Amino acid sequence: MLTLDNLYVNYGAIRALKGFSCTVNQGEIVALIGANGAGKSTILNSISGLVPLAAGKITFLGDTISGIAPHRIVRKGISQVPEGRRVFATMTVQENLEMGGYIRTDSKGLRDDIERIFIRFPRLAERKQQLSSTLSGGEQQMLAIGRALMSRPTLLLLDEPSMGLAPMLVEQIFTIIREINAGGMTILLVEQNASMALSIASRAYVLESGNSVLHGRSADLAIDPNVRSAYLGT
Amino acid sequence: MLLQQLINGIALGSVYALIALGYTMVYGIVTLINFAHGEIFMVGAFAGLYATSVLHLNIFIALVIAMIVCILLGVAIEQIAYRPLRKSTRLSALISAIGVSIFLSTLAQMLFGSNAKGYPEDCFPVSQIHLGSADISTLQVLIIAISALLMVSLHFIVHRTRMGRAMRATSEDYHTAALMGVDVNRIISVTFALGSALAAAGGVLVGVLFNAVSFNMGLMAGLKAFAAAVLGGIGSLPGAMLGGLLLGVTEVAGVAAGFSSYRDAIAFAILVLVLLVKPTGLLGRKIQKKV
């Protein structure tokens, strides 16, 4: 479904990606794990078109999407939940969800989808007229996920959904991700919480300074001695 | 007497507010002080002058024409002078803005000469309305009504339409707005278009009110409107409206109190005083660093 082929990204003199390649198949959850600064967010942002590639190619459902503007990539069916949630603080919960559905014009369908998101996240429903800046971290993460679903994507990019959340909330967020995937959504998940990521992903790529050093089935990576000592702390 | 001055102040302040809105909207979206904005106002005044005195058009049609001319001008300025510099330092964009400003006023001087020109006498029938002790001219009523109408429309666009929501999203977080599918470049063009249309309206209204249109009128009006925008809190739309009105009323009050030789200094004195007490301006939010 998604193929990243030999991606290079530079920020000025900083070389953030050095020939990274990976594939994501329909219906999968694929995890990207790695330390701070390994280049995980850069990968998601290059898929979304926010950062230009120095070299390499990205194809999605048979089309080349590298070099296309971000607003067109959303219309191709790729939605991103950015790192740090980035909800629109000056807008209400309801307005944030409406922003998520910006590319759509079917107002009936939009209203139904917002209702569906409120059923999935009852805590958002109770706070729909509240400014999103007043939400807790966990609620903001739910809002960011709900907002990304509003464009009805076929591929969902999640950047560190567990960041800064208490363990119980992390469990809850991962249960939701699993449910969304069970509904047929393909997911590319970036996580520092490697054990959680490996527990829900079918496959994973381990990143170190801009390239993948290891990839394979999550079950295999979870028992790999190098992965265990470097990322699972065991 | 007091009522009279208040109305004079509100009429002048409405025009400042119209121009100030353009500064604040553009700043809110691209964090750039559009130094050419005062010249857009000047071009609006000339476009209205041309439409009324040469084409003999009705003042309302002239207003619409001036707004269209300035929309095109504002959008072109952004694409030619600012867009290529969007990823460079703020200073380069600022210098480019000053360049455009000098270019436009020099061009106007070459085309229309150095002498101030007036709108035709009969372009708007002025009569006096007596309201208690005050004499209000129909021209003041016109200025206040048109300004109010434009500001209400702007508020409606920004808060009640899909485009407005995209503008707010872009002004808050450019990258995340793009992730929602917003074509950020288009939103920036729309912002320049709206701001320039308001400045054009201000230009025509000032042209009729003071009956003096000149190539350098954008400088002082632009500076004062900028002061109004900062006074209200740069980036805040209600702030620009409040700042403009406040500035107009105080300026008129200052003149009435006998400080007419300090007329232009009053705006900046207030600005300095307010910023000392509240650096973000009256309605400004904490200044967020854009990423």
Ligand SMILES: Nc1ncnc2c1ncn2[C@@H]1O[C@H](COP(=O)(O)OP(=O)(O)OP(=O)(O)O)[C@@H](O)[C@H]1O
């Ligand atoms: N806008 C930028 N300008 C300059 N350098 C950047 C920029 N964004 C990222 N980098 C650098 O690129 C490298 C990869 O960053 P990236 O954000 O992709 O890492 P990450 O794996 O997502 O890290 P984290 O886990 O901390 O989010 C880092 O060295 C980072 O400092």
Ligand SMILES: [Mg+2]
């Ligand atoms: Mg990251």
